[in-house]
Amino acid sequence: MPIYKYTATNIQGKKEYGMREASDEEKLHELLKAEGLFLLTCKEHVEKKKKHKLTPMEISDFCRNLGSLLGAGVDLARSLQIISQRDVKKHIREIYNEINMKIRQGMSLSDAMEEQGLFPDLMVNMIRASEVSGTLDKTAMNLADHYEKDEELRLKILGSTVYPIILLGLTIVSVFIIFVFIMPRFSDVFTGLELPLPTKIVLGLSSMLRNNLLAIFIIFMSIIFVFAIAWRFREFQVLFDKAKFKIPRIGKLLRIIHTARFARTLNSLYSSGIPMIKCLSIAKNTITNRFIADQFDRVIERVKSGDSLSTSIGMVDGFDIKLSSTISVGEETGRLDKMLEATANSMEYEAEAAMQRITTYLAPALVIFLAVVIGFVVMAVMLPMVNLYRYRY
Numbered sequence: 603m604p605i606y607k608y609t610a611t612n613i614q615g616k617k618e619y620g621m622r623e624a625s626d627e628e629k630l631h632e633l634l635k636a637e638g639l640f641l642l643t644c645k646e647h648v649e650k651k652k653k654h655k656l657t658p659m660e661i662s663d664f665c666r667n668l669g670s671l672l673g674a675g676v677d678l679a680r681s682l683q684i685i686s687q688r689d690v691k692k693h694i695r696e697i698y699n700e701i702n703m704k705i706r707q708g709m710s711l712s713d714a715m716e717e718q719g720l721f722p723d724l725m726v727n728m729i730r731a732s733e734v735s736g737t738l739d740k741t742a743m744n745l746a747d748h749y750e751k752d753e754e755l756r757l758k759i760l761g762s763t764v765y766p767i768i769l770l771g772l773t774i775v776s777v778f779i780i781f782v783f784i785m786p787r788f789s790d791v792f793t794g795l796e797l798p799l800p801t802k803i804v805l806g807l808s809s810m811l812r813n814n815l816l817a818i819f820i821i822f823m824s825i826i827f828v829f830a831i832a833w834r835f836r837e838f839q840v841l842f843d844k845a846k847f848k849i850p851r852i853g854k855l856l857r858i859i860h861t862a863r864f865a866r867t868l869n870s871l872y873s874s875g876i877p878m879i880k881c882l883s884i885a886k887n888t889i890t891n892r893f894i895a896d897q898f899d900r901v902i903e904r905v906k907s908g909d910s911l912s913t914s915i916g917m918v919d920g921f922d923i924k925l926s927s928t929i930s931v932g933e934e935t936g937r938l939d940k941m942l943e944a945t946a947n948s949m950e951y952e953a954e955a956a957m958q959r960i961t962t963y964l965a966p967a968l969v970i971f972l973a974v975v976i977g978f979v980v981m982a983v984m985l986p987m988v989n990l991y992r993y994r995y
Contacts, residue, residue, distance in 0.1 A: 604646050605703065606630050610639040617642070620683060621699040623707065655720045658756075660694060662749040665725075669742030678738075679705050711738070723884050724748075724867060728874040735875055748870045752863065755950055759859065762957035769968045776972060780979055781808045782815070792986050804982040836892070844893040847920060855956045860891055861922040862949030869942035879906060894920035911938075922949065 605623050608630060612618055618639060624630035631641045656664070664685060671681035679702055686698035697720060704714035712730035715721040725745055732741035785808035792801065811818070832838040847853040867888050871881040879902060886898040897918050904914040912933055916926035925945060932941030 606644045608644040609642045658749040658753040665742045666746035672739035731874040766964045773972045798985045800982040843891045858953045866946035873939045
């Protein structure tokens with residue numbers, strides 16, 4: 603049966619847009635008329651290729667709008683219709699309209715989302731659990747908070763790394779320009795002079811770089827090529843992710859970030875009434891570090907065999923040591939969800955503080971390094987000139 607995209611007006615004369623399955627345009631007109639809508643235009647919808655997945659903030663906005671409307675007593679189909687009309691992005695409107703159409707045909711919201719293949723497993727499973735418990739509005743709001751906080755953490759990480767990366771790039775470019783383009787201009791001037799050690803070092807480095815530019819470029823590109831080939835293998839990805847934890851300061855920060863994200867994800871799932879084994883399976887797929895994710899099959903097996911969650915999580919190399927102890931307290935008190943939420947909040951605050959400390963130290967260190975390099979080059983250039991001046995006068 604064909605699917606039509608339509609434009610209609612309601613009793614108040616306001617335009618409404620949507621998608622509906624109907625045998626023909628006449629049948630579509632009858633279906634809309636039964637809902638108090640008057641068909642203006644319609645066009646048969648042609649199925650397109652898979653759309654891009656929604657961003658965390660798009661998911662957060664959708665969940666918050668859905669939770670607000672459902673909490674106000676608006677039914678699900680009408681809520682989705684209102685949300686689709688609010689969104690200005692065409693491809694997102696189409697996604698919501700398609701979900702709304704499936705719901706009107708009798709499909710559950712979670713099944714309609716899963717069929718789209720555009721929504722995270724965490725979201726689909728939490729909504730599925732809330733449909734059974736009748737808490738869809740609260741779960742939607744919890745999901746909105748979850749994705750909003752996750753995106754905030756991501757942006758803080760990005761914001762903390764952008765400035766040092768730009769500064770490092772400028773430092774490398776500046777040093778390259780000095781040694782490859784500026785210093786060679788002085789080599790002819792200093793010909794025949796007895797040069798001091800700093801000048802010899804700078805001119806030697808400059809000559810080495812200029813004479814071996816092609817070789818350096820080939821080596822650099824070869825490293826990138828080998829890395830790209832190796833990255834295709836899961837084993838290399840796991841080793842690479844494991845090696846990140848060995849980096850001073852950065853490794854500890856990564857542990858804190860992964861702990862915070864896992865704790866918040868597990869809390870969101872567990873609070874929705876999803877069984878723990880299912881929670882761990884879903885949470886595993888949200889972990890971006892492959893070294894940690896690969897350890898979760900063993901965690902799930904241990905929990906299945908009767909081991910406590912805290913003991914099983916404590917065996918994972920890559921999480922902060924505080925996680926297993928707080929989970930243990932939550933298991934003892936029966937407040938696991940509260941302890942997970944507290945851990946996530948604490949770890950996110952700690953991660954933000956650690957990122958600020960790293961940025962505070964790294965940026966000045968790069969500036970000092972660049973100043974030392976430039977100062978050394980200036981000294982190397984000035985010393986022969988001073989000596990020449992003394993010799994002549």
